Every structure is written in structure tokens, then in C-alpha cells.
Amino acid sequence: MMNSPPPRAEFKRGVKDCLxxxxxxxxxxxxxxxxGGQKGMSALEMSMMTGLNFAGGSEFAAVGLWGSPLPVLLIITVTFMINSRHILMGAAxxxxxxxxxxxxxxxxxxxxxxxxWAMSLADIHKRKQLGLPLFSLPYYMGVSLTLYVVWVAFTGIGAAVGPRFGDVEAWGFGMAFPAVFLVLLRGLWKGFAAARPWLVSLAVAAAVYLTVDGAWYVPAGAAAGLLTAYFLGDKVGDKA
Structure with a gap:
């Protein structure tokens, strides 16, 4: 097995790849x-929230529920439900x-x-083909820390200028995240057989989203994908 490149080079590679x-x-x-700014949150409050709960979707849910009086228990519950996907990601x-x-x-x-998570799994696949140690912590931290700093900084900037803007969702930026995830999916693609758990998860999440109020589509989609991977795991492995 080949030796991994120096940690500094790996960290820089992670920073470059996530740009x-x-x-x-x-x-x-x-x-x-x-x-958040339009809901009355200061730049410091927004940066602290995104810094302590670095999870994207649950942050949008928390800001959407933000009000007076503050529904603390509801925000905590919804945040936990949406972030439950991290349990599966961590297990992977x-x-x-x-x-x-x-x-x-x-x-x-x-x-x-x-x-x-997705970029690290894709990198693990590449390193396996090159005969390198599978997981590079410096690469992972290069990706993760860069994303963390940029996310926290720009959510704070957004909160600072938020009251000056109207409905920013009307600008069409909502397609940015789906586009990013499609690119990440392409990097992990190993054929339709291996993608069946993802497709089942997507279908179940979409069905629950359309029929059930709240954020139940997140754990429902995650559970459906996990069960599909469990029952079809051997078949997928045979075809891989």
C-alpha cells in the first residue's frame, strides 16, 4: 500500500476540492x-446558531419556526428529527x-x-483505487473546516443585511443546494443497483412530505433507505 501524501498537502487538497x-x-x-435577520436575529446570534448546529436543513427549520414567544421545545424536536440523518451518515x-x-x-x-460526508466517501473510493490508506483526516478537515467557516461567516453577513431585503426566496437561489447534491451524487454513483436505497429513500420522503405535516419525511426517508440497504445489501454487493 502506498504512503499517503503529507498532511498539509492533503488539507490543501480538501480546501481546493470543496471550492x-x-x-x-x-x-x-x-x-x-x-x-434570520428578518426574524429579528442579530448577526452574532445567527453565527452562533449555525456554528453550534452546523446542519443546513435544520437551521432553516429553526429560523422558520422562530417567533415570539419562542417555541423552544418544538424547535428542538424538529431539529432532532431533521438531524437524525447524521446518525446514519456517522455510521457509514x-x-x-x-x-x-x-x-x-x-x-x-x-x-x-x-x-x-459525501466528498469524503468519494475520496475514500478514489484512494482505494490508488492503493492509499482509505481515510485521510487532513483532507476531511480541509473540506469540513472550509465549509464551516464560510457557512458561519456568510449566515452572519446575511443576518446583518437581512432587514434591507424582501423575499429572497423569489430570487431563485433555492436551486443551489439541489444542484450541489446532484454533483455530489454523481461522485458517489456506482450504478442503479447500488442506488436503489437512495431511490427508495427519495420516493418515501417525497410521499411523506406530500401527505404528512411537519418534518416526518426526513426520518421516514432515512429509515426507508436504511431498510432497503439492509435487505438488498447482499444483492447489491454481488453486482458491485
């Missing part, structure tokens, strides 16, 4: 910040983190988000 993702992420960070990374000491694994998981 295209940042282009799609910036509009969403600004939109979230603007919405566990085989590659098992040799890391806890003091390194826990910070790595704190900074994990959808984009860094």
Missing part, C-alpha cells in the same frame, strides 16, 4: 442569514474512523455535514 461546493452553498448561507463513516483516537474522531464528526 466548487462553496459556490453553491453561499447563496443558501446568505438566504438563511437574511431570513465509522469503519474508516475506528482507528482514530476519540479526541480526533469526535471533532471530525462535529464538523460533518452532508457535503463533507
Amino acid at each position: 466548487p461546493v462553496i459556490i453553491g452553498m453561499l447563496p443558501f448561507a446568505l438566504i438563511l442569514g437574511v431570513q 463513516l465509522t469503519p474508516y474512523l475506528k482507528d482514530l483516537p476519540l479526541k480526533k474522531a469526535l471533532p471530525a464528526l462535529f464538523f460533518m455535514t452532508d457535503e463533507s
Whole structure:
């Protein structure tokens, strides 16, 4: 097995690889910040919220529920439901983190988000083909820290200028995140057989979203995908 490149080079590679993702992420960070600012949140409050709960979708849900009086229990519940996907994402990374000491694994998981998770799995696949150690913590942190700093900074900027704008969703920036996830999906694509759990998860999540109020489509889609992967795992492995 080949030796991994130096940590500094790996960190820089992670920063470089995530730059295209940042282009799609910036509009969403600004939109979230603007919405928070219009709800009365200061730039500091918005940056603290996004810094402590680095999870994208649940932050939008929290800002959408923000009001007076503040529905704290409802916000906590919805945040937990939406962030439940991180349990599955963390489980998928566990085989590659098992040799890391806890003091390194826990910070790595704190900074994990959808984009860094997907990019790391794609990088693991590339490193396997090159005969390198599968998981590169410097690369992962290069991706994760860059996304974290940019997200927190621009949500704060959005909150600072938010009261000056109208309905920013009407500007059409909402397509930015779906476009980013389609690119990430392409990097993980291994054929339709391996994608069946994803497709089932998508179908179930869409059906629940259209028929049930609230954020139940998130755990429903995650559970459907997990069950599909469990029951079809052997068949997918045989065809891979």
C-alpha cells in the first residue's frame, strides 16, 4: 500500500476540492442569514446558531419556526428529527474512523455535514483505487473546516443585511443546494443497483412530505433507505 501524501498537502487538497461546493452553498448561507435577520436575529446570534448546529436543513427549520414567544421545545424536536440523518451518515463513516483516537474522531464528526460526508466517501473510493490508506483526516478537515467557516461567516453577513431585503426566496437561489447534491451524487454513483436505497429513500420522503405535516419525511426517508440497504445489501454487493 502506498504512503499517503503529507498532511498539509492533503488539507490543501480538501480546501481546493470543496471550492466548487462553496459556490453553491453561499447563496443558501446568505438566504438563511437574511431570513434570520428578518426574524429579528442579530448577526452574532445567527453565527452562533449555525456554528453550534452546523446542519443546513435544520437551521432553516429553526429560523422558520422562530417567533415570539419562542417555541423552544418544538424547535428542538424538529431539529432532532431533521438531524437524525447524521446518525446514519456517522455510521457509514465509522469503519474508516475506528482507528482514530476519540479526541480526533469526535471533532471530525462535529464538523460533518452532508457535503463533507459525501466528498469524503468519494475520496475514500478514489484512494482505494490508488492503493492509499482509505481515510485521510487532513483532507476531511480541509473540506469540513472550509465549509464551516464560510457557512458561519456568510449566515452572519446575511443576518446583518437581512432587514434591507424582501423575499429572497423569489430570487431563485433555492436551486443551489439541489444542484450541489446532484454533483455530489454523481461522485458517489456506482450504478442503479447500488442506488436503489437512495431511490427508495427519495420516493418515501417525497410521499411523506406530500401527505404528512411537519418534518416526518426526513426520518421516514432515512429509515426507508436504511431498510432497503439492509435487505438488498447482499444483492447489491454481488453486482458491485
